[in-house]
Amino acid sequence: MKVSKEFRWEMAHRLPFHKGRCKNLHGHTYKALIQFEGELDKNGMLIDFYDIYRIVNPVIDELDHSIICDKNDTELVEIANKINERVVIIDKPTTAENISIYITEKIIQSSLPDNLTQITIRVYETPDAFAEYSLKIK
Numbered sequence: 001m002k003v004s005k006e007f008r009w010e011m012a013h014r015l016p017f018h019k020g021r022c023k024n025l026h027g028h029t030y031k032a033l034i035q036f037e038g039e040l041d042k043n044g045m046l047i048d049f050y051d052i053y054r055i056v057n058p059v060i061d062e063l064d065h066s067i068i069c070d071k072n073d074t075e076l077v078e079i080a081n082k083i084n085e086r087v088v089i090i091d092k093p094t095t096a097e098n099i100s101i102y103i104t105e106k107i108i109q110s111s112l113p114d115n116l117t118q119i120t121i122r123v124y125e126t127p128d129a130f131a132e133y134s135l136k137i138k
């Protein structure tokens with residue numbers, strides 16, 4: 001069984017290695033589709049939608065209206081900390097692929113129900129373009 005919930009947030013980033021426009025600081029309305037997979041519990045439920053919200057929302061809320069920076073992009077880290085109250089620093093380039101891994105790693109730090117076996121996260125950078133990361137959690 002699979003159960004999914006969507007989350008949206010606004011965030012700025014840049015990809016300094018990019019040959020095109022993405023090297024510039026810019027923003028997206030991101031969307032994440034968080035999907036859990038596993039066996040139903042005795043009540044016929046995989047995971048309560050409210051529990052998904054409770055686990056995932058703090059991770060998404062930290063990202064909302066932030067500038068996400070690769071720690072190696074020291075110029076952006078310095079500027080972001082000067083101009084923004086909300087700055088998130090990760091240890092790799094801020095691609096949709098790496099953001100999906102970042103969110104997954106944050107989520108699996110929470111205590112998740114025992115019946116869950118896999119988490120899959122799709123991060124949409126635009127309405128028609130996404131990266132998807134899956135991780136077995138058991």
Ligand SMILES: [Zn+2]
Nearest residue numbers: 013022026028
């Ligand atoms: Zn972008």
